[in-house]
Amino acid sequence: MEYFVQQLINGLALGSIYGLIAIGYTMVYGIIGMINFAHGDVFMIGAFVALITFLVLGMIGITWLPFALLLVLVVAMVVASVYGWAIERLAYRPLRGSFRLAPLISAIGMSILLQNYVQITQGARVKPLPPLIQGGFVIMENDGFTVSLSYMQIIIVALTVILMIAFSALISRTALGRAQRACEQDRTMAALLGINVDRTISLTFVMGAALAAVAGLMFLVYYGVIDFFIGFLAGVKAFTAAVLGGIGSLPGAMLGGLLIGLIETFWSAYFTIEYKDVAAFSILIMVLIFRPTGLLGRPEVEKV
Amino acid sequence: MTMLSVAGVHTFYGNIEALRGVDIEVGEGEIVTLIGANGAGKSTLLMTICGNPAAARGQIAFAGENITAMPTFEIVRRGIAQSPEGRRIFPRMSVLENLQMGATTAPPEHFGADLEQAFTLFPILKARKDQRAGTLSGGEQQMLAIARALMSRPRLLLLDEPSLGLAPLVVRQIFDTLKRINAEQGMTIFLVEQNAYHALKLAHRGYVMVNGRITLSGSGADLLAMPEVRAAYLEGGH
Numbered sequence: 001m002e003y004f005v006q007q008l009i010n011g012l013a014l015g016s017i018y019g020l021i022a023i024g025y026t027m028v029y030g031i032i033g034m035i036n037f038a039h040g041d042v043f044m045i046g047a048f049v050a051l052i053t054f055l056v057l058g059m060i061g062i063t064w065l066p067f068a069l070l071l072v073l074v075v076a077m078v079v080a081s082v083y084g085w086a087i088e089r090l091a092y093r094p095l096r097g098s099f100r101l102a103p104l105i106s107a108i109g110m111s112i113l114l115q116n117y118v119q120i121t122q123g124a125r126v127k128p129l130p131p132l133i134q135g136g137f138v139i140m141e142n143d144g145f146t147v148s149l150s151y152m153q154i155i156i157v158a159l160t161v162i163l164m165i166a167f168s169a170l171i172s173r174t175a176l177g178r179a180q181r182a183c184e185q186d187r188t189m190a191a192l193l194g195i196n197v198d199r200t201i202s203l204t205f206v207m208g209a210a211l212a213a214v215a216g217l218m219f220l221v222y223y224g225v226i227d228f229f230i231g232f233l234a235g236v237k238a239f240t241a242a243v244l245g246g247i248g249s250l251p252g253a254m255l256g257g258l259l260i261g262l263i264e265t266f267w268s269a270y271f272t273i274e275y276k277d278v279a280a281f282s283i284l285i286m287v288l289i290f291r292p293t294g295l296l297g298r299p300e301v302e303k304v
Numbered sequence: 305m306t307m308l309s310v311a312g313v314h315t316f317y318g319n320i321e322a323l324r325g326v327d328i329e330v331g332e333g334e335i336v337t338l339i340g341a342n343g344a345g346k347s348t349l350l351m352t353i354c355g356n357p358a359a360a361r362g363q364i365a366f367a368g369e370n371i372t373a374m375p376t377f378e379i380v381r382r383g384i385a386q387s388p389e390g391r392r393i394f395p396r397m398s399v400l401e402n403l404q405m406g407a408t409t410a411p412p413e414h415f416g417a418d419l420e421q422a423f424t425l426f427p428i429l430k431a432r433k434d435q436r437a438g439t440l441s442g443g444e445q446q447m448l449a450i451a452r453a454l455m456s457r458p459r460l461l462l463l464d465e466p467s468l469g470l471a472p473l474v475v476r477q478i479f480d481t482l483k484r485i486n487a488e489q490g491m492t493i494f495l496v497e498q499n500a501y502h503a504l505k506l507a508h509r510g511y512v513m514v515n516g517r518i519t520l521s522g523s524g525a526d527l528l529a530m531p532e533v534r535a536a537y538l539e540g541g542h
């Protein structure tokens with residue numbers, strides 16, 4: 001029982017990180033109908049920028065943790081946003097209107113480019129960050145097995161919940177969110193109403209990238225080690241999460257992220273840790289076969 | 305003043321030449337209608353005015369400004385609104401959100417009053433305002449498309465077959481509404497219609513398009529009286 005609860009907590013924290021990345025996949029898919037294959041690498045870039053910013057802040061003596069974290073968060077989000085914007089400009093926009101596979105190929109190229117660029121400039125070895133946020137609560141204790149909830153896990157889940165609420169409000173209530181949904185449904189009509197479609201698509205990439213950077217920072221502080229390859233695995237899993245939840249659906253991305261985090265954690269805990277990635281991918285395949293619209297994907301019912 | 309001037313415009317879809325040198329003028333405060341058979345190029349002309357597809361040759365000016373090569377969103381921000389062929393309402397948005405989208409280029413302080421006006425013109429939209437637009441009936445969607453176009457407070461309103469799919473009573477009501485908006489607010493209207501009789505009755509002037517070219521033009525009354533117009537577009541009609 002204690003073991004189970006502990007895994008549940010771990011799974012929720014991991015799932016939050018996947019969920020934040022998955023939002024970027026699902027939003028970009030929603031608006032241009034294509035997967036951004038370089039999105040996982042934006043997450044990786046966000047983690048690296050966070051690490052470098054931590055080191056710089058340490059060197060110039062800004063060590064009060066809440067302030068340092070806030071600064072790192074802002075820097076990582078801004079830099080990742082620039083990458084997200086650049087990916088759209090370089091890999092997607094020039095190919096809009098050409099055959100469907102073309103932008104996917106260029107995005108995969110972009111992904112490889114980013115990985116190699118980080119590998120060359122930062123080295124291929126794993127980069128550590130000393131634990132910044134330690135401690136937590138012991139919420140259960142039995143037969144020498146303790147269930148702990150670390151401060152870091154609380155921060156991850158709380159921040160994710162806040163971001164999700166803010167983000168849902170942005171999409172459902174603001175003019176920008178409306179413009180994004182309009183572009184999703186009918187780009188020609190959106191332009192006829194005065195929406196700058198190119199700018200709206202750019203902003204969608206930027207928003208996804210900013211959230212991926214938050215996830216990157218969480219990953220860095222939670223696990224304490226990163227390398228240039230973390231974007232690939234986390235990216236594929238977050239993509240699986242987005243498909244599982246129903247690609248194009250915002251709550252779906254979050255739900256999918258949580259489920260993938262939980263499945264992966266329980267799989268490693270009760271079966272074998274070597275095959276934990278297989279679990280996520282088996283789920284992906286089964287969803288695609290039995291319910292391709294995902295859990296919260298929308299059935300098309302409108303008469304148009 | 306000339307509100308819209310289209311001069312020698314050619315438009316292509318790939319190799320298909322849909323407009324083959326179109327000349328049209330719409331003066332400020334006028335209601336002008338364009339009639340023509342299926343496939344003549346009427347919808348293409350309305351879309352070309354809005355830059356999608358862009359004219360391959362020729363020039364389009366709005367209120368004296370050359371808008372031929374501008375992107376669509378820049379063109380419509382100058383004061384053009386279109387209720388396009390096929391209505392193109394946003395099906396997964398509520399009726400209210402569709403109207404908000406229509407007000408994208410309008411000053412926000414007018415929104416409340418403009419919304420009231422739209423609901424007065426089409427009371428059914430008020431009753432349905434929180435409903436997903438995709439679940440509206442065809443006629444209700446048509447009303448929503450027109451109301452959405454009005455929400456931007458356009459100087460030039462482009463309507464592509466606003467009477468399509470509507471009951472005769474509703475058509476009358478919409479045409480009355482257009483006439484009133486034109487008279488009271490001085491809004492310029494350029495209207496494509498299959499329903500040639502009503503359109504020519506309503507309009508100050510009209511054009512007839514055949515195969516991507518303008519073949520006839522004149523006042524609404526003159527066109528209605530022409531035997532070739534009667535034969536081609538008013539068969540069995542009034």
Ligand SMILES: Nc1ncnc2c1ncn2[C@@H]1O[C@H](COP(=O)(O)OP(=O)(O)OP(=O)(O)O)[C@@H](O)[C@H]1O
Pocket residue numbers: 317320322340341342343344345346347348349389
């Ligand atoms: N997207 C497109 N791609 C290729 N050809 C097109 C496209 N849209 C229209 N056309 C062609 O251009 C010509 C003009 O079409 P358009 O829709 O402008 O006619 P219309 O006068 O509006 O007809 P209707 O009264 O049936 O609406 C037609 O021959 C049509 O087949």
Ligand SMILES: [Mg+2]
Pocket residue numbers: 346347348389464
């Ligand atoms: Mg048409």
